[in-house]
């Protein structure tokens with residue numbers, strides 16, 4: 001990773017306006033309110049990607065820090081893509097001391113399977129054992145077709 005970039009799990013550094021701006025135009029959470037982003041971040045293990053201190057990417061894990069984690073809201077801003085930053089972000093997430101030895105680590109993705117596969121993420125061995133409750137337009141705007149989350 002170029003030295004101008006940094007990944008940090010320090011929640012106090014998060015630029016919630018920047019994160020909300022991206023997530024509210026993402027394919028999985030269009031129209032998400034800022035207050036919802038703020039509450040989700042407050043209760044997640046968050047990872048910021050910074051370019052000279054400006055927030056250019058994000059990932060968070062919903063977790064009990066013992067048995068289970070759910071990786072969500074992974075993005076890198078368009079201008080910074082294609083240089084391995086998402087891979088560095090996922091690597092940092094998986095190396096975090098509070099996320100070692102989890103019994104199950106889940107994520108959902110529309111088309112970025114190839115990003116996660118090298119880290120060991122596989123389609124569920126028994127998809128029939130996974131159930132969900134899901135709202136199609138939780139924030140009043142429909143997600144893009146086939147949006148997974």
Ligand SMILES: CC(C)(COP(=O)(O)OP(=O)(O)OC[C@H]1O[C@@H](n2cnc3c(N)ncnc32)[C@H](O)[C@@H]1OP(=O)(O)O)[C@@H](O)C(=O)NCCC(=O)NCCS
Nearest residue numbers: 074075076081082083084085086087109111112113114115
């Ligand atoms: C997906 C995303 C985070 C990748 O960011 P990035 O910094 O450009 O990714 P990297 O440079 O680290 O490389 C990603 C790797 O995953 C692969 N990949 C697989 N599916 C991909 C996809 N849908 N988009 C981008 N890369 C993808 C790339 O080919 C690359 O592998 P390679 O180095 O072997 O060629 C970025 O494109 C993004 O924010 N997209 C919009 C939001 C999104 O889809 N987030 C993921 C939700 S699960």
